[in-house]
Amino acid sequence: MTLFKSLAVVGPGLIGSSILRRAREDRGIAQTLIAADSNAAVLDRVRELGLADIVTADLAEAAKADCVVLCVPVGAVEAVALEMLPYMKQGAILTDVASVRGQLGPRISTALPTGVSYVPAHPMAGTEHSGPDAGFATLFEDRWCLLIPPANTDTSAIHKIEQLWKQCGARTRVLEDAYHDQVCAIVSHLPHLLAFTICDTADNLSDELRADVLEYAASGFRDFTRIAASDPVMWRDIFLANREILLETLDRFTADTKGMADAIRAGDVESITDRIARGRQIRRTLIANRQA
Amino acid sequence: MTLFKSLAVVGPGLIGSSILRRAREDRGIAQTLIAADSNAAVLDRVRELGLADIVTADLAEAAKADCVVLCVPVGAVEAVALEMLPYMKQGAILTDVASVRGQLGPRISTALPTGVSYVPAHPMAGTEHSGPDAGFATLFEDRWCLLIPPANTDTSAIHKIEQLWKQCGARTRVLEDAYHDQVCAIVSHLPHLLAFTICDTADNLSDELRADVLEYAASGFRDFTRIAASDPVMWRDIFLANREILLETLDRFTADTKGMADAIRAGDVESITDRIARGRQIRRTLIANRQA
Numbered sequence: 315m316t317l318f319k320s321l322a323v324v325g326p327g328l329i330g331s332s333i334l335r336r337a338r339e340d341r342g343i344a345q346t347l348i349a350a351d352s353n354a355a356v357l358d359r360v361r362e363l364g365l366a367d368i369v370t371a372d373l374a375e376a377a378k379a380d381c382v383v384l385c386v387p388v389g390a391v392e393a394v395a396l397e398m399l400p401y402m403k404q405g406a407i408l409t410d411v412a413s414v415r416g417q418l419g420p421r422i423s424t425a426l427p428t429g430v431s432y433v434p435a436h437p438m439a440g441t442e443h444s445g446p447d448a449g450f451a452t453l454f455e456d457r458w459c460l461l462i463p464p465a466n467t468d469t470s471a472i473h474k475i476e477q478l479w480k481q482c483g484a485r486t487r488v489l490e491d492a493y494h495d496q497v498c499a500i501v502s503h504l505p506h507l508l509a510f511t512i513c514d515t516a517d518n519l520s521d522e523l524r525a526d527v528l529e530y531a532a533s534g535f536r537d538f539t540r541i542a543a544s545d546p547v548m549w550r551d552i553f554l555a556n557r558e559i560l561l562e563t564l565d566r567f568t569a570d571t572k573g574m575a576d577a578i579r580a581g582d583v584e585s586i587t588d589r590i591a592r593g594r595q596i597r598r599t600l601i602a603n604r605q606a
Numbered sequence: 607m608t609l610f611k612s613l614a615v616v617g618p619g620l621i622g623s624s625i626l627r628r629a630r631e632d633r634g635i636a637q638t639l640i641a642a643d644s645n646a647a648v649l650d651r652v653r654e655l656g657l658a659d660i661v662t663a664d665l666a667e668a669a670k671a672d673c674v675v676l677c678v679p680v681g682a683v684e685a686v687a688l689e690m691l692p693y694m695k696q697g698a699i700l701t702d703v704a705s706v707r708g709q710l711g712p713r714i715s716t717a718l719p720t721g722v723s724y725v726p727a728h729p730m731a732g733t734e735h736s737g738p739d740a741g742f743a744t745l746f747e748d749r750w751c752l753l754i755p756p757a758n759t760d761t762s763a764i765h766k767i768e769q770l771w772k773q774c775g776a777r778t779r780v781l782e783d784a785y786h787d788q789v790c791a792i793v794s795h796l797p798h799l800l801a802f803t804i805c806d807t808a809d810n811l812s813d814e815l816r817a818d819v820l821e822y823a824a825s826g827f828r829d830f831t832r833i834a835a836s837d838p839v840m841w842r843d844i845f846l847a848n849r850e851i852l853l854e855t856l857d858r859f860t861a862d863t864k865g866m867a868d869a870i871r872a873g874d875v876e877s878i879t880d881r882i883a884r885g886r887q888i889r890r891t892l893i894a895n896r897q898a
Contacts, residue, residue: 513885593805
């Protein structure tokens with residue numbers, strides 16, 4: 315008995331092709347694997363890599379699967395969901411992997427045909443690469459996958475999506491939309507915003523200074539550029555989708571930065587040391603949590 | 607022929623004990639190694655580790671070496687230099703490893719006895735650990751060491767300190783004080799300030815949210831905590847010593863952050879993507895420079 319008879323991945327990029335690769339290895343996930351995309355080159359590559367049993371540009375065809383996983387950019391989830399939902403069958407589950415929830419939950423919920431469940435999930439895994447070649451079967455191993463089902467979602471559908479992610483190697487947890495977006499704002503979105511910005515600040519330096527900054531980057535700057543290497547369109551969509559919470563978190567950070575700057579300007583030795591020591595404390599907790 | 611007859615390291619912590627370890631392995635650096643510190647426990651540990659031929663709390667004794675390397679915190683360099691300079695001999699070289707120059711060059715220059723040279727250097731290497739146990743002989747391997755000699759410093763003294771660092775495995779370059787501090791502000795000081803601050807912002811969250819942020823830290827936040835783990839007193843001193851240039855660099859960054867926030871608030875898709883793309887470009891240059 316497989317978890318699903320058929321599983322369709324719409325958008326077989328880094329995340330989607332990793333799910334397909336995992337399901338190729340663990341045949342307990344689904345009997346039939348379907349890959350769908352609007353980009354013919356992506357579909358050709360998926361065929362060459364042998365990632366799915368059915369490879370199609372026809373969303374209505376992919377929508378007939380028992381489980382449809384939307385792995386399209388955050389900004390495209392709603393449109394693709396609304397296009398596919400009318401073709402989905404009774405008892406089927408729609409899920410996505412969007413890293414920001416915003417209004418997706420309530421909006422897609424209202425469009426659900428009877429007997430179709432929506433159980434979105436956010437696998438907290440990724441690399442700076444993208445496309446069907448970038449995926450690998452162990453991408454989700456020991457990573458968190460956060461489930462964000464709308465209120466009143468069918469419990470057995472939630473369990474099935476939990477099981478899907480567990481079979482992909484992930485640890486799962488159920489959160490509410492707004493809380494999820496708040497956690498992600500500080501865990502991921504704000505760090506990326508700052509990393510992109512410090513790279514931008516460096517880019518705006520004089521040619522000589524910029525060349526030397528790049529030469530001596532090993533002293534900390536490099537660590538910021540690592541997370542600034544990610545896909546611009548994906549991050550643009552994430553920033554826009556989580557606009558309110560992200561800007562509010564940024565305001566808090568800006569106030570804290572101003573506090574540090576004021577302490578440095580005033581030579582307030584104690585305040586500077588306190589602020590630095592708190593940062594160290596958090597690092598120690600991470601090491602204790604085995605996250606560092 | 608060794609580079610120096612005797613070499614004294616004042617403050618055998620991470621950097622100082624790494625120099626001693628390297629000089630223990632490469633006997634072409636100095637015939638006699640001296641370690642000096644005001645802390646008796648540090649001296650005991652240096653004796654146990656067998657890092658030096660002479661281990662002393664007497665700065666006047668250590669000052670008699672042909673080369674005196676001050677590895678004390680940035681904030682203590684000037685005071686220790688002024689205490690030792692009167693005991694230094696004709697032809698000897700004073701150096702330090704301070705990561706901010708500020709007014710150190712001109713101030714120490716005016717106190718130099720005739721025939722004594724001052725050739726400070728900044729090895730761009732380190733770990734988050736400190737103390738005589740933290741050092742290792744290969745710490746400087748393939749890392750940059752920036753020399754910042756005051757104007758009119760004796761050329762042969764500069765060459766000798768360059769040679770010292772080359773024998774420690776480092777690549778060397780000579781820079782001017784203010785330019786050095788400007789490069790380090792963006793390469794190292796600003797990233798550390800931001801990293802300490804985002805950790806501080808996380809620390810100020812509600813208990814529940816903070817616990818979850820720590821749980822899901824792998825998505826970017828963790829990379830910031832890595833550089834936030836460094837020694838608070840050292841970084842307090844660095845921030846204060848490079849106050850003007852650092853705050854000016856922070857102002858530029860804050861303006862760029864505000865630009866990004868405004869673009870997000872306005873939904874200015876093109877401006878957001880441009881800013882992100884510039885960050886990616888810098889990352890690619892780093893990879894091309896083999897710094898990433």
